[in-house]
Amino acid sequence: MQHDPNDGSPERTMAGTAGLSRRQLLGAAGALSLIGGPARAQHAMHDHAGAAHSADMSPTMGMVPEAAVPAMDQPLVEPEVRRSVNGVLSTTLRCAYAYRQIGGVRLYVRSYEGGSPGPTLRMKPGETLRIKLINDLPPNRDGLPADISHPHQFNNTNFHFHGAHASPSGIADNVMRSMAPGHSYNIEIALPADHTSGTYWYHPHHHGSADIQMSSGMVGALIVEGDFAGVPEITTARERLLVLTQVVHDANGMIENFETLFPETATRFLAINGQRRPVIEMRPGEVQRWRILNAAYQDDMLLDLEKHDLHAIAYDGIQLGAVQKLKQLLIAPGQRADILVKAGGPGTYALNAAPYDQGHPSPVGPLARIVVSGAPMEMKLPGALPAAPLASIKDTEITNRRKVVLSATAPEADAAGHWQEFGFFIDGKKFDPGRIDQRVKLGAVEEWTIVNTHEHDDHVFHIHTNPFQVVSVNGKALAVPEWRDSVIVERKGGQVVFRSRFLDFTGVYMLHCHMMNHEEMGMMQTVEVYKA
Numbered sequence: 451m452q453h454d455p456n457d458g459s460p461e462r463t464m465a466g467t468a469g470l471s472r473r474q475l476l477g478a479a480g481a482l483s484l485i486g487g488p489a490r491a492q493h494a495m496h497d498h499a500g501a502a503h504s505a506d507m508s509p510t511m512g513m514v515p516e517a518a519v520p521a522m523d524q525p526l527v528e529p530e531v532r533r534s535v536n537g538v539l540s541t542t543l544r545c546a547y548a549y550r551q552i553g554g555v556r557l558y559v560r561s562y563e564g565g566s567p568g569p570t571l572r573m574k575p576g577e578t579l580r581i582k583l584i585n586d587l588p589p590n591r592d593g594l595p596a597d598i599s600h601p602h603q604f605n606n607t608n609f610h611f612h613g614a615h616a617s618p619s620g621i622a623d624n625v626m627r628s629m630a631p632g633h634s635y636n637i638e639i640a641l642p643a644d645h646t647s648g649t650y651w652y653h654p655h656h657h658g659s660a661d662i663q664m665s666s667g668m669v670g671a672l673i674v675e676g677d678f679a680g681v682p683e684i685t686t687a688r689e690r691l692l693v694l695t696q697v698v699h700d701a702n703g704m705i706e707n708f709e710t711l712f713p714e715t716a717t718r719f720l721a722i723n724g725q726r727r728p729v730i731e732m733r734p735g736e737v738q739r740w741r742i743l744n745a746a747y748q749d750d751m752l753l754d755l756e757k758h759d760l761h762a763i764a765y766d767g768i769q770l771g772a773v774q775k776l777k778q779l780l781i782a783p784g785q786r787a788d789i790l791v792k793a794g795g796p797g798t799y800a801l802n803a804a805p806y807d808q809g810h811p812s813p814v815g816p817l818a819r820i821v822v823s824g825a826p827m828e829m830k831l832p833g834a835l836p837a838a839p840l841a842s843i844k845d846t847e848i849t850n851r852r853k854v855v856l857s858a859t860a861p862e863a864d865a866a867g868h869w870q871e872f873g874f875f876i877d878g879k880k881f882d883p884g885r886i887d888q889r890v891k892l893g894a895v896e897e898w899t900i901v902n903t904h905e906h907d908d909h910v911f912h913i914h915t916n917p918f919q920v921v922s923v924n925g926k927a928l929a930v931p932e933w934r935d936s937v938i939v940e941r942k943g944g945q946v947v948f949r950s951r952f953l954d955f956t957g958v959y960m961l962h963c964h965m966m967n968h969e970e971m972g973m974m975q976t977v978e979v980y981k982a
C-alpha cells in the first residue's frame with residue numbers, strides 16, 4: 451500500500467480542534483444534534499473546546515449529560531445533507547470516535563462526523579467531489595502482520611465512492627491510499643458529464659481496517675441527482691433515504707477485535723439510518739420513493755412490506771427501463787435499490803427482514819413500521835419508464851472472456867470456528883496489493899463468468915470503476931439483462947455471467963466480495979486497466 455501521510459494538506463489535527471474552524475466545529479455539533487438533540491450538541495462542543503478544569507473540581511462537574519434517545523419507534527430521521535455548489539461538492543469528513551445511542555445500546559465507535567451513517571452527499575454528473583478527510587482516530591497500536599489479510603491497524607483509513615465511474619488513481623477514487631491517523635488528506639473525484647444518476651454511497655476501503663470501520667457505521671449515501679427527470683410520478687414523490695446497517699458491538703459497546711464481527715451469530719440487531727425500528731409516515735394512497743442502501747457489513751436482507759408491493763425503478767444507481775413489481779426485495783451488502791411504495795389504507799404495516807438462507811440465516815426482524823394515516827392522496831405509480839441509460843452489450847462487441855473463482859476453506863466445526871481458521875480466496879489466492887490479478891485493455895468489452903465453489907456461503911461480487919450487465923445466473927439467461935455493480939453468487943457452484951465495458955479510465959482498482967469479513971480476510975483482487 452502507498453503510505454502518503456503528506457499528500458494534500460499535511461497539517462496535524464490530533465490536538466482536536468487544531469485543524470477545525472469555528473464554523474466547522476458548529477457544523478459538526480449540528481450534525482450531532484440531529485441524533486442527540488440540543489443537549490447532546492452542547493456536550494459535543496464542550497468536548498471539542500477542551501475546557502480547562504481546575505484541580506479542585508471533578509472533571510465531570512458542570513458537564514451536560516447526553517440527551518436520552520428512545521430505543522425505537524421514533525420517526526425516521528435522515529442524515530444531514532451536503533450539496534454541490536457551482537459544480538463542486540466541497541466538504542470535510544472527520545473520522546473520530548463518538549458516543550452514540552442506537553436501539554437502547556450505548557456505543558463508543560469510529561464515525562464520520564460523529565454520526566451513523568455519515569452525512570449524505572448530493573451532486574450531479576459532471577461535477578467534482580472535493581473532500582478534506584481529517585483522520586482524528588488515535589495512533590495504531592499494532593504493526594503490519596506477516597499476512598496482510600489478518601485484520602490490522604484499525605485506525606488507518608481511506609475513501610471509496612462505491613459505484614462511481616471515475617479515475618481510480620492519484621487522489622481520486624484510489625483505495626490503495628493509506629490515510630494514517632493524525633493527518634488530513636485531500637480527495638478529489640470528478641464524475642464524467644454522462645455519469646449515471648442514482649443512489650451511490652461512500653465508505654472506507656483500507657485493507658485491514660475497512661470492515662471494523664464500516665461495521666461501526668462509517669458509511670454514507672452519495673446521491674447523483676437528475677434521474678427520471680421526465681417522470682412526474684417519480685419526481686413529485688416524497689423521497690426517503692434508508693441506510694440499512696447491522697449494529698454489532700462488544701461488551702463495552704465498542705468494536706476493537708475482529709472476533710466481535712466474525713461469528714455468524716455476531717449480529718445484534720438491524721438499524722435504518724442509525725435508528726432501531728423507526729416509524730415511516732405515509733398518507734393513504736401516497737407514493738414515496740425509497741432509496742435503499744444495504745450498508746450492512748456482512749449479510750443479505752430479504753425485505754418485505756406487509757400488505758404492500760415494492761416497485762423497483764433502479765438498482766445500484768442505474769435506472770431500470772421498466773418498473774419491476776416485487777413481493778420481496780433481496781438486497782446484498784453493497785447493493786442499492788430505488789423503490790416506489792404506494793400506501794394502502796390507514797393502519798400500521800411492518801417492514802421486515804424476512805428469513806433467507808445465504809448459507810447461514812440472514813438477519814431477521816422488524817426494520818421499521820409504516821404508519822399510514824391522514825387525508826388520502828391520489829398519487830399514481832408510473833406506467834412506463836424511459837429507456838435504461840446504458841446500452842445493452844451485444845455478442846459482437848465482446849473482445850475477451852475470463853473466469854473468476856471464489857472459494858473458501860473452513861475448520862471442521864464451521865459455525866464455532868475462530869476466524870483465523872478460515873481462508874477466503876479468489877482464484878485460489880488471498881489478496882496481494884503488489885500483484886496484478888486481472889489486466890484489461892482500455893476500451894475492452896469483456897464477458898466474465900464468476901463461480902462460487904464455496905460449500906457454505908453465498909458471496910457478493912463487486913468491482914470498482916465500471917458497472918456490469920448480468921446476462922445469466924446459474925446457467926439461466928435473464929429475460930432482461932440487469933446493470934449492477936454488486937451481485938450475489940450462490941454457494942455450491944453458483945455462477946453469474948456478466949458483460950462490462952472498460953471505458954475512460956486506466957489504473958489499478960479492486961474486485962472483491964462485499965461481505966466485509968471475507969474481503970478483509972483476502973477475498974479481493976487487483977484489476978489493472980492499461981492503454982494498449
Ligand SMILES: [Cu+2]
Nearest residue numbers: 909963965968
Ligand atoms: Cu464473501
